[in-house]
Amino acid sequence: LKSINVAIVGxxxxxxxxxxxxxxxxxxxxxxxxxDINLKKVFTRNWNKKFKFPLPENIKAKSLNEILExxxxxxxxxxxxxxxxxxxxxxxxxxxxxxxxxxNKALLAERGKDIFNLAEKYKIRIGFEGAVAGGIPxxxxxxxxxxxxxxxxxxxxxxxxTNYILTEMTKYGKEFKEALKHAQKLGYAEADPTLDINGTDxxxxxxxxxxxxFGGFADFKDIYIEGIESVDKMDIDFGRExxxxxxxxxxxxxxxxxxxxxxxxxxxxxxxxLSKVDGVFNAVMIEGNNVGETMFYGKxxxxxxxxxAVVSDIVDIGKSIALGVGREIEITSMNWEHKxxxxxxxxxxxxxxxxxxxxxxxxxxxxxISNIFAKYNIxxxxxxxxxxxxxxxxxxxxxxxxxxxxxxxxxxxxxxEEISRSNLVKAKPILIRVEDExxxxxxx
Amino acid sequence: LKSINVAIVGxxxxxxxxxxxxxxxxxxxxxxxxxDINLKKVFTRNWNKKFKFPLPENIKAKSLNEILExxxxxxxxxxxxxxxxxxxxxxxxxxxxxxxxxxNKALLAERGKDIFNLAEKYKIRIGFEGAVAGGIPxxxxxxxxxxxxxxxxxxxxxxxxTNYILTEMTKYGKEFKEALKHAQKLGYAEADPTLDINGTDxxxxxxxxxxxxFGGFADFKDIYIEGIESVDKMDIDFGRExxxxxxxxxxxxxxxxxxxxxxxxxxxxxxxxLSKVDGVFNAVMIEGNNVGETMFYGKxxxxxxxxxAVVSDIVDIGKSIALGVGREIEITSMNWEHKxxxxxxxxxxxxxxxxxxxxxxxxxxxxxISNIFAKYNIxxxxxxxxxxxxxxxxxxxxxxxxxxxxxxxxxxxxxxEEISRSNLVKAKPILIRVEDExxxxxxx
Numbered sequence: 001l002k003s004i005n006v007a008i009v010g011x012x013x014x015x016x017x018x019x020x021x022x023x024x025x026x027x028x029x030x031x032x033x034x035x036d037i038n039l040k041k042v043f044t045r046n047w048n049k050k051f052k053f054p055l056p057e058n059i060k061a062k063s064l065n066e067i068l069e070x071x072x073x074x075x076x077x078x079x080x081x082x083x084x085x086x087x088x089x090x091x092x093x094x095x096x097x098x099x100x101x102x103x104n105k106a107l108l109a110e111r112g113k114d115i116f117n118l119a120e121k122y123k124i125r126i127g128f129e130g131a132v133a134g135g136i137p138x139x140x141x142x143x144x145x146x147x148x149x150x151x152x153x154x155x156x157x158x159x160x161x162t163n164y165i166l167t168e169m170t171k172y173g174k175e176f177k178e179a180l181k182h183a184q185k186l187g188y189a190e191a192d193p194t195l196d197i198n199g200t201d202x203x204x205x206x207x208x209x210x211x212x213x214f215g216g217f218a219d220f221k222d223i224y225i226e227g228i229e230s231v232d233k234m235d236i237d238f239g240r241e242x243x244x245x246x247x248x249x250x251x252x253x254x255x256x257x258x259x260x261x262x263x264x265x266x267x268x269x270x271x272x273x274l275s276k277v278d279g280v281f282n283a284v285m286i287e288g289n290n291v292g293e294t295m296f297y298g299k300x301x302x303x304x305x306x307x308x309a310v311v312s313d314i315v316d317i318g319k320s321i322a323l324g325v326g327r328e329i330e331i332t333s334m335n336w337e338h339k340x341x342x343x344x345x346x347x348x349x350x351x352x353x354x355x356x357x358x359x360x361x362x363x364x365x366x367x368x369i370s371n372i373f374a375k376y377n378i379x380x381x382x383x384x385x386x387x388x389x390x391x392x393x394x395x396x397x398x399x400x401x402x403x404x405x406x407x408x409x410x411x412x413x414x415x416x417e418e419i420s421r422s423n424l425v426k427a428k429p430i431l432i433r434v435e436d437e438x439x440x441x442x443x444x
Numbered sequence: 445l446k447s448i449n450v451a452i453v454g455x456x457x458x459x460x461x462x463x464x465x466x467x468x469x470x471x472x473x474x475x476x477x478x479x480d481i482n483l484k485k486v487f488t489r490n491w492n493k494k495f496k497f498p499l500p501e502n503i504k505a506k507s508l509n510e511i512l513e514x515x516x517x518x519x520x521x522x523x524x525x526x527x528x529x530x531x532x533x534x535x536x537x538x539x540x541x542x543x544x545x546x547x548n549k550a551l552l553a554e555r556g557k558d559i560f561n562l563a564e565k566y567k568i569r570i571g572f573e574g575a576v577a578g579g580i581p582x583x584x585x586x587x588x589x590x591x592x593x594x595x596x597x598x599x600x601x602x603x604x605x606t607n608y609i610l611t612e613m614t615k616y617g618k619e620f621k622e623a624l625k626h627a628q629k630l631g632y633a634e635a636d637p638t639l640d641i642n643g644t645d646x647x648x649x650x651x652x653x654x655x656x657x658f659g660g661f662a663d664f665k666d667i668y669i670e671g672i673e674s675v676d677k678m679d680i681d682f683g684r685e686x687x688x689x690x691x692x693x694x695x696x697x698x699x700x701x702x703x704x705x706x707x708x709x710x711x712x713x714x715x716x717x718l719s720k721v722d723g724v725f726n727a728v729m730i731e732g733n734n735v736g737e738t739m740f741y742g743k744x745x746x747x748x749x750x751x752x753a754v755v756s757d758i759v760d761i762g763k764s765i766a767l768g769v770g771r772e773i774e775i776t777s778m779n780w781e782h783k784x785x786x787x788x789x790x791x792x793x794x795x796x797x798x799x800x801x802x803x804x805x806x807x808x809x810x811x812x813i814s815n816i817f818a819k820y821n822i823x824x825x826x827x828x829x830x831x832x833x834x835x836x837x838x839x840x841x842x843x844x845x846x847x848x849x850x851x852x853x854x855x856x857x858x859x860x861e862e863i864s865r866s867n868l869v870k871a872k873p874i875l876i877r878v879e880d881e882x883x884x885x886x887x888x
Contacts, residue, residue, distance in 0.1 A: 021592050021734055031659065032591050032780050129589070135735035137589025144588075145573070145581025147476050148465050148755035215475065273720065273741065290465055291579035291752040294742035297717065298735060308735040311592035323767075336476050 017307030127313025149288025215337030461751030547574030571757025593732025659781030
């Protein structure tokens with residue numbers, strides 16, 4: 001039975017969960033891992049708050065140095081927020097020879113390259129199962145379970161806040177603002193929900209999954225990200241008439257010319273398994289060349305689910321240490337291809353489109369729009385001209401919905417710009433991308 | 445770059461897939477694992493067949509001893525069938541100091557205790573990711589990803605053949621025999637499908653998952669197993685009217701008095717994620733005390749999906765060897781509680797029941813049945829008396845369907861026996877168990 005000493009930095013929702021599991025499930029972890037995992041120190045900036053899992057005085061650290069300078073501490077668990085502070089902390093901890101477990105997706109997506117390079121140099125392990133999809137062990141699955149596969153595509157519902165809001169809008173006809181307020185009341189959205197609803201959080205997570213899948217670092221600023229702030233309930237309803245459900249989907253695929261990574265509201269076939277992932281649940285669909293289509297589903301956030309993932313990393317690294325391999329342990333950098341990913345940047349991708357125009361109810365409008373679509377090589381799959389919606393729109397103004405076949409984002413943008421320049425179109429067209437079997441989303 | 449030498453014994457569907465991946469994806473595996481995995485020898489009893497992935501002459505072994513006596517071979521991959529032959533093979537290989545990878549669920553479920561005890565004694569690793577749910581990395585998930593959880597329940601659709609047949613019966617109204625024939629034509633059912641359709645295969649798999657989850661060996665003969673051979677399309681249709689879909693469900697739960705393991709046709713709520721797992725796909729739902737509800741989904745069989753799992757074990761064990769730990773590697777026995785599981789044997793469990801009686805269409809029948817149910821403390825949730833089905837039943841004979849609340853299997857069996865003894869009931873009652881929120885199947 002080997003002792004492993006752990007320190008936690010940052011004692012918020014997840015930190016409390018990790019401490020709770022390490023203390024309450026100590027015996028279970030001994031039995032399963034043959035490790036005596038000891039929570040030796042915890043640091044947080046303010047000890048004068050009330051905590052869900054209160055700690056004895058002797059493990060409350062007064063300073064970070066108390067942890068960094070403690071030679072008995074094997075693993076530092078970083079559970080703070082932001083990027084700069086944890087970057088400095090992890091760098092210092094690596095230089096102090098401590099292994100790292102983190103659930104910080106922003107840090108890994110934006111500064112992962114520097115961190116993993118440093119860790120590789122110093123033969124330090126970085127565990128980050130908690131950074132993506134909470135309790136679902138998707139990092140381990142990509143790295144180990146599916147090691148014998150070339151990953152072709154990943155589709156993820158990776159943000160519980162936005163999925164909760166979209167579910168409320170879809171199932172109960174709520175408007176965005178109302179659904180957001182409700183989510184905040186239930187603790188599913190933060191007071192400042194910006195990074196969730198604008199898609200940044202999902203972007204961080206898909207950047208990490210793409211790095212692991214395709215073996216190189218993705219430059220975060222080149223990822224196309226669009227949030228759900230301006231989703232109109234009306235489009236959710238029209239989409240449903242066409243057989244689609246709206247999700248904030250994170251996509252990474254190798255399209256031959258490079259890796260396409262994007263996050264945006266996406267219509268999915270109503271009978272697709274991802275369409276059925278509701279509320280705060282997360283799901284990740286992974287397609288590998290040998291395994292085919294797989295899907296992993298569970299709670300994407302929350303104290304104990306995320307802590308379950310963090311503790312799995314502590315055990316994993318603890319086992320390496322215990323096996324007496326010293327520093328000769330497996331290094332876990334994401335870029336196993338030893339390269340940066342070549343990203344396909346927006347608008348250089350192809351998908352299907354749902355477009356809602358707001359147009360006068362008169363002859364010639366559809367002809368005008370479809371001529372421009374033809375000019376840009378955009379093939380129309382379906383058209384719905386709705387009766388006017390009295391409550392919403394002015395007199396004689398109606399929504400015109402076009403569903404396209406797979407087309408170039410580039411050409412779509414040009415076509416919409418040209419259409420918008422005319423006097424015919426009364427409001428900026430609404431564009432929602434569509435993924436279905438036509439553009440190779442597997443549905444069994 | 446460390447070389448790992450592998451031998452395969454048994455060159456059927458999965459063996460061909462493993463060889464194909466090891467050869468074709470050699471470079472990928474080098475990049476991802478830093479291992480040079482070398483397929484050194486393959487043994488099969490008959491080399492005069494045509495193989496999907498033909499092998500060069502120099503790796504075709506003429507005898508098992510050629511493999512067992514080759515000191516360069518690090519890992520023996522057992523992909524034969526049955527129990528006795530592979531038991532002998534694996535025992536010999538362990539004694540020759542070779543690590544083992546197997547996809548043989550029958551062997552592990554029926555003789556796992558002996559094999560793991562021997563492996564533990566000789567510090568040999570046994571990889572068996574391919575034994576359960578094909579390409580879905582559920583073994584690794586239970587052992588590592590969810591290590592910080594007490595597993596409370598597992599529900600699995602673990603047999604692709606039966607799931608394909610039930611899907612055909614449900615979606616296209618086929619009768620059992622017709623669906624089976626179709627499955628055989630497509631290669632989804634073997635010429636002798638007995639062990640699939642009678643539930644044995646799913647029983648083997650849930651025994652393995654239960655061992656890993658609850659940390660002890662399950663005595664296979666004490667597991668309650670019922671197959672789908674006598675499922676009548678009529679019940680699938682009636683179930684659907686009540687909001688249920690029929691699946692061959694494998695269940696393992698710790699009910700406080702012991703571990704309940706059973707496999708039987710089961711009605712699940714139509715909106716439950718498991719109800720949507722169709723065709724040859726497998727899915728496993730795992731509930732842990734910290735992570736909550738998780739679900740894992742993918743292809744449960746087939747050459748490359750299963751090979752994907754087998755190769756992931758080869759890589760995992762190969763890494764242990766390469767890290768230079770010699771024999772000091774993690775031992776992977778399933779019984780981390782170092783005990784045998786205390787099983788709750790049938791009929792000592794509780795669930796809900798769908799029961800179809802075949803009765804004369806006359807006054808008093810329902811009163812008779814419901815009196816007996818009351819006597820045995822069985823509470824009725826719903827009753828459907830169907831109009832007579834002219835094509836199926838004799839004149840004035842109708843199906844009477846009762847859905848119970850949660851009740852004791854023991855009492856249900858007694859009640860049915862007492863009812864059957866009367867002259868009123870014309871045929872043996874059909875009993876199908878029901879799992880839904882009432883008896884704690886999570887549905888978000």
